[in-house]
Amino acid sequence: MDVIRTAIGLMSGTSMDGIDVALIRTDGRGFIERGPFLGVPYEADFRERLKRALELSRPLTDRRERPAELREIELELTEWHALAVTAFRQRFGLSADAVDVLGFHGQTVLHRPDEGLTIQIGDGPQLARRTGLPVVYDMRANDMVHGGQGAPLVPAYHAALAGKLQQAGEAVCFVNIGGISNLTYIGADGRIAAFDSGPGNALIDQWVEMQTGRTYDPGGEIGGRGKVIPALAARYLESPFFRGNVRRSLDRGDFAPLRPEEASLEDGARTLAHVAAASIVKSAGFLPESPSTYIVCGGGRLNATLMAEFSAMAEGLGSRVLSAEAAGFDGDALEAEAWAYLAVRSLEGLPLTFPSTTGVASPVTGGVLATP
Structure with missing residues (x-):
């Protein structure tokens, strides 16, 4: 019998305007029960800091590189996400043991698929410590190791939703x-x-x-x-x-x-x-x-x-x-929901990407698990 988990997805996209937080219950396959959503906007000063992170990342050639200023921004970003999780749990009355895993996208600051390089800042272990919850992060890298473009990752979730439509x-x-x-x-x-x-x-x-x-x-x-x-x-x-x-x-x-x-x-x-x-x-x-x-x-x-x-x-x-609303979904929440779904698939060792989505040689799983 497939295990159904409660997962929170966290998405900070290319618009860099804030964090989308969404909860779903899922087995990482066909069962999906969509829960609440919260948008947490960034303050203007931090949004400018994120723009600075794009500049700092341009000369990098290794996804693990974190020059001092970029590392500072990464820790700030992680703290913003920890606060967003806390606000979400308080808003919707979620106890400490009500959530099984966080799916953490981080912030993409560099994406050069032709060079096999993608960098998402965000410290998964630090987020796990701050929230007391297991965190699945760095979900794009394994796809690129296996010849994929590292994006898009959301299609696995879209495909699971499409059958109902x-x-x-x-x-x-x-x-x-x-x-x-x-x-x-x-x-x-x-x-x-x-x-x-x-x-x-x-x-x-x-x-x-x-x-x-x-x-x-x-x-x-x-x-x-x-x-x-x-x-x-x-x-x-x-x-x-x-x-x-x-x-x-x-x-x-x-x-x-x-x-x-x-x-x-x-x-x-x-x-x-x-x-x-x-x-x-x-x-x-x-x-x-x-x-x-x-x-x-x-x-x-x-x-x-x-x-x-x-x-x-x-x-x-x-x-x-x-x-999305006319089709019965929340258009603000879908991408964050996808990251929750992908986190559960990662825990199950299921593929996150496929040859027809990222160009990877064969379906591969991905993500790194950090525990509190």
Whole structure:
């Protein structure tokens, strides 16, 4: 009989705006019972520290390297996660023995799949000591050791959820629009294909922050007042990333931000929303077949301008677009839930990644267990 565990997943994504905390009960296979969710925003000063971590990581060639300042930021990040777990347990009345494991993503500060290098800062043993709970962390590294791209890891969870949604003969595609967007295709026969699809919120966030000091375009309101600048959109959409049959995972820095003089605030935000939507559609052309339904999660689903662009493009190709909520999920929680699910799979020695998701030679498990 499969063991059902209670797991908390912790996700700090490429937008670097805070920590998503979610609880599920699962056997790491087909049984999933979704629990509460909490978003814990970073303070502005610490968000700037995380941006500094990206700069400090650029010259690194070993994922274990931690120059002094980067190590300080890593410990700060770990403390933020410990406080987030404490706040979550207090908010939802969880006793010390109610949780079996934490799934800890950490913060990606460097991702160079072509060099077999990925660095996520976050001290798993320290988090275990601070929370008194077992922690599974460093879940990407083993995939890369075995020839994979180290991303995306969420498809294993999407595939487990998809069976409840699919009708006979239908293919479903989950679209996670974070800083970088990624796709998980689940065919009617259960076949999985997954890869990063292009820039998501990161370019929009960078543009709005550069122009206004705000960290994002709330609801896509700024972009909704602008118009697409075709030449700027083409510069992104003609990237070599969208050509060729080999999909690769992306780093936040793979697509350069717009320069301040290239557009008005509104036109820049609208153009980048268009790019985010068109990137999904262009990359979906590499899927085994056109999905019947796209299910959109991540922060990008809240950008009405981006969603309108994507819906129009997808419907023109015969597909419908649903937000995660319309499909019965919590679009803010899904990625953190996935990290909880992957932690349980790691404990069970089950694969986290597959040849059709990361390009790894054969299905492999991953993660490192730290105990209090």
